Amino acid sequence: MASVRIREAKEGDCGNILRLIRVKAAGRKPVSQRGSVKKVGAQHLGPDGGWGGSEGWAPQAVAPGCAHTQALFLSLSVTTPMSAALRADGFGENPFYHCLVAEILPVPGEPHGPCVVGYGLYYFIYSTWTGRNVYLEDIYVKPEYRGQGIGSKIIKKVAEVALDKGCSQFRLAVLDWNKRAMDLYKALGAQDLTEAEGWHSFRFEREAMRELAGK
Template identity: 60%
Template sequence: MASVRIREAQEGDCGDILRLIRELAEYENLSDQVQISEEALRTDGFGENPFYHCMVAESLTAPGEPQGPRVVGFGLYYLIYSTWKGRSVYLEDIYVMPEYRGQGIGSRIIKKVAEVALDKGCCHFRLAVLDWNRRAMDLYKALGAQDLTEMEGWHSFCFEAKAMRDLAGR
């Protein structure tokens, strides 16, 4: 088992974050939807007013091993606001490379995001998962998350660019 530390992402991690985003998209059979670039990640996450924040899981190697530290997972999140409860965090994506799964890395990323949420005075943090990903759902429930689809019947919707242009009359 590799020694892994969870830390805040740095600007120099954007290439690794993009690599992991592509791996996640492939895992979810959605590779054709990845349009983000390393430059956009850099600009949007590390500018004056970042649109997102990110935790990375970094595998540490023992002294004398040829490979240095390697980013093997990530959790990308941002601040949102609940009109009913106030400050919140949304965990957009969490991913751990297959060969590093089963070591508690995903749980540690989620715990770090929970710490951030509490430190920022948030009442909760949310995330979504594809309906076929039972392993992830079981993990989230084991960690104490509530399935809002089961409990309250919430469904997520998204307005893509064309729909936004149509709505805005552009």
């Protein structure tokens, strides 16, 4: 089995991260093909936990194998405004997010370098009760690299970073139909706060924000 390294992303990783974000996005079924409205807007993991399988939300038209996949990725532009924003927002003086990347290390003698196959995007949040906390916003591992524990390694690294930073909680969100991810998080020691305490997530979109702000 190939050797995997989890490390903090550098600005130079933005191209790879953006390619993975796009592959993940391309693997999302159109709303009309989904069984339930509950699947609309899913951002966190796939129905398989984001790294534990390949059914349903696996990226389309991406063949297994790092080199081949990278060649496919090259057809996607990474010089868009989204790429510029990703760089500016994550690697400026006051970063809006932090990111871990999972990379497959080459076997000695192989001509190519490490290959980024997954990411975990997180940021620091704050509670008036517990102070500094960390939030894992998004985690993804390419389907052909799942089943190797890479997703769990990313989660463990987030916990490590959080403890080093003095955080007392590590939060995330999952869609209720994603039983595999929910079971995994529970097995890893997380509590489902929506189930246990009744927390509901609310969101104002831009139009509602404009109404609120009178803009």
